[in-house]
Amino acid sequence: MKHPRTTLLALIFFVVIILESSPSLANPETFTQCLTSNSDPKHPISSAVFFSGNRSYSTVLEANIRNLRFNTSTTPKPFLIIAATHESHVQAAVTCGKRHSLQMKIRSGGHDYDGLSYVSYSSKPFFVLDMFNLRSVDVDTASKTAWVQTGAILGEVYYYIWEKSKTLAYPAGICPTVGVGGHISGGGYGNMMRKYGLTVDNTIDARMVDVNGNILDRKMMGEDLFWAINGGGGGSYGVVLAYKINLVEIPENVTVFRISRTLEQNATEIVHRWQQVAPELPDELFIRAFIDVVNGTVLSKKTVRATFIAMFIGDTSTLMSIINRRFPELGLVRSDCTETSWIQSVLFWTNIQFGTPEKALLQRNQTVNYLKRKSDYVRKPISKTGLESIWRKMIELEIPTMTFNPYGGKMAKIPSTATPFPYRAGNLWKIQYSANWREDRLTNRYMELTRRLYQFMTPFVSKNPRQSFFNYRDVDLGINSHEGKIRSYEQSKSYGKKYFAGNFERLVNIKTRVDSGNFFRNEQSIPVLP
Structure with missing residues (x-):
């Protein structure tokens, strides 16, 4: 890793080059200074910033690309990746991205099927806020709950629950490399859903960074916003840092x-x-x-x-x-x-041989x-x-x-x-x-x-609308270009009503209240009212 000062100077030089070919990009020196001044000095952000030309940039970008359709020579790439290692890095990314009118993509595990968490379908510059370093799993067996940071993968969640208890589990997906952030915020499911419901039916609190860079918990954000990030896709309203989840009881076998x-x-x-x-x-x-x-x-x-x-x-x-x-x-x-055991059943559903050490669930590569x-x-x-x-x-x-x-x-x-x-x-x-x-x-x-x-x-299949699952995002259903509020709202109906049916308008109203400037956006995000 380069010395932080060297890295920051290199970053400024790189973004100057980008600026010359992209006049719409904000002043690069101001942007990088903004990142530095808005993060905790005890946790310098410079070591978490990667830019094209940096020897680690491609490694960081490709580590969580789960669909090779979005890893080609023609795939639009972010000019910058912030691989946050501290909550203040997330706050800085939001504050500075908003201040300089830059589009920010938020990536947890990279399983977004059509790449919306790390690819732009427009020609505008964008950067990626990558959450994979924020991955702690704090299990409390007494209360049968856990706080899970959104950069964790499901395999890590399952493993650390199993380490603490052989009769507690979490009803979520069968793929252990799926990131917690997208999985929970989009209503993830697994093979215990008929008994215990979805991930969102077992979420009791959250911590998120809002559009003003503030960290909110459930009480501070209010029930409407908590409702929205618990199944409506966290990337439309803020950056979810962690979810507090309920654990469920299971037999030993x-x-x-x-x-x-x-x-x-x-x-x-x-x-x-x-x-x-x-x-x-x-x-x-x-x-x-x-x-x-x-x-x-x-x-x-x-x-x-x-x-x-x-x-x-x-x-x-x-x-x-x-x-x-x-x-x-x-x-x-x-x-x-x-x-x-339940933990071995997770391996079975992933087509991993019985008897494989449970630590295989900590493996992020696939x-x-x-x-x-x-x-x-x-x-x-x-x-x-x-x-x-x-x-x-x-x-x-x-x-x-x-x-x-x-x-x-x-x-x-x-x-x-x-x-x-x-x-x-x-x-x-x-x-x-x-x-x-x-x-x-x-x-x-x-x-x-x-x-x-x-x-x-x-x-x-279902009709009027033809229903679709948000966590299986599918751009064939429609894309939002975010060009004008009226057009954006009309475009969003093509996918929004298929994903959320009668809940779509409530999501729009909440979005309008908490992010009226539509900073948190992607090609299938919730729009603001015109």
Whole structure:
């Protein structure tokens, strides 16, 4: 690492170069002085600042890019990254970004599917506030709560809970490298949601930096703003530093299984039955269905495979009794099931071998692909004829997959207005459309194949609006250019009402009150009222 003074001088020199080609950029010397003067002198910000040309810039930028579509030579890059190591660095970033009219992107774990936390879809200069260094997890087993900084990943949260207690857990996502900030603020879910709800149903406090650079907790920010950052996307209202979460009780062992059935093994009948029983099973049981295209038993012929992955908060005998009574079509046998600790079940759901040391959850690196994701909600069961038509389309397209996540349980008991996340009772399951690939030359084709499957599914999914999940951000739904309040507000409806339904207007009103100048913005943020 360079000496702080040397780093700051180099930064000033670099931004002077940027200024020469970007007249709209604020005075660079004033901006860097602003960062220094608005951060705690005991925690100099210079060592947290990275700029193009710095030998660490690319390493820091690429460390949390989880989609190779946004790591190409033509991808717009930030002129500056602030990898905050102290809360005052966040305050300085907000204060100085606002003062100098610079767009700031906020990145936690980098799993934003369409890159909105670290890529700009406009040609204007921007910088990234990267939260990955702010990652403490403070677990209090007595109160069954934890304070978690938003730069932590879920694997770290799970591991540090497990270190303190073998019978406490947190109902959140199955991917351990997902960042806490985006996951919680957008209404993240996991395989305990039918029992305990979403992340936002288990949040009891927060600390955030507002547009004026002040640090607020729940009491100081008020219930409206707390409501908004707890499911409405924290990046529209401020920078969330940490969430206080409720931990939930679990037995020492849970039961998991993963079994697959192809069309030749009666997959259509099983999926048809799954959609009727999965949302109605005991709350402790979550059975996901993953649908993909594989080689069939006949040479050169493709078939559809349905893989059922389950988590049961209980023992194998109880699970088998439930399945035999409610879902015998699955054909589950005891040898398919594994009783294990909750922490090992997290590894199982990540396709990591049983017995792997739990410290694997602290690993932030992962295999990165080019990818595209989209989402839908199903409110009425699909007929067998409908399923058969879907299988034919999937075999035709071959590449895109679908994941069905069942609702019901606690998800159906929480009012749609309790948090910004609106899709509760009446939704049978959520669909995630997925395509992964390894070569840039395949991007246009694979993106188009995913969109074609999404379009084909139109008759089978929700309508008016066609619902979408905010944490599966999808720019196909619309982009906000933030060019004038009226235009911005109208553009935002195209995605905002799909993500938030009837809660969208309340989010807009809160945004207008707390950030009337629309400093906190991205291509799918909440707008201010015109």
